[in-house]
Amino acid sequence: MSTTDFRVAEAATLLGVSDDTVRRWAADGRLTLKEGEGGTKTIDGRELARVASEALVETEGGATYSVRNRMRGIVTAVKTDGVMAQVDIQAGPFRLVSLISSEAVEQLGIEVGKAVIATAKATNVGVEIAH
Numbered sequence: 290m291s292t293t294d295f296r297v298a299e300a301a302t303l304l305g306v307s308d309d310t311v312r313r314w315a316a317d318g319r320l321t322l323k324e325g326e327g328g329t330k331t332i333d334g335r336e337l338a339r340v341a342s343e344a345l346v347e348t349e350g351g352a353t354y355s356v357r358n359r360m361r362g363i364v365t366a367v368k369t370d371g372v373m374a375q376v377d378i379q380a381g382p383f384r385l386v387s388l389i390s391s392e393a394v395e396q397l398g399i400e401v402g403k404a405v406i407a408t409a410k411a412t413n414v415g416v417e418i419a420h
Contacts, residue, residue, distance in 0.1 A: 293335065294325060294331040294334060295332050296329055296331055297322070297329075297331075297332070303341065304337070304341055315330075315332075320332055320340050321333070359407070360380035360381070360383065360406070360408075361405075362378040362379050362380030362404075362405055363403070364377070364399055364400060364405055365377045365379050365401060366401060367394060367401060370391075373388055374389055374390065374391045374393070375388055378407050387407060
């Protein structure tokens, strides 16, 4: 297995889907599984990157959104202090923290246990090599 090949479980984790979904995509021809060391199925990293970068679109209430940078989650904490509020969100395995106005928290009815969609736009993203 080369350093750019990923086992099915690794690919699923990177894409945020199940192992079965990766296998189904392979069966549908969306990606190609190849024989790795010891008979394990692997996916070339370049192909995995292609699948990951495909534009996904989601429709909700008649509006269409790019799925990129939109994460469904649940509010786990809300801390307000005057003008600003900190909203903690658990979106799958990711913990997100949003700093928004206390007025927005009140107007949107944001409270612990509420389902939300977090959107993110970053001008700087750090990158580390995964081992």
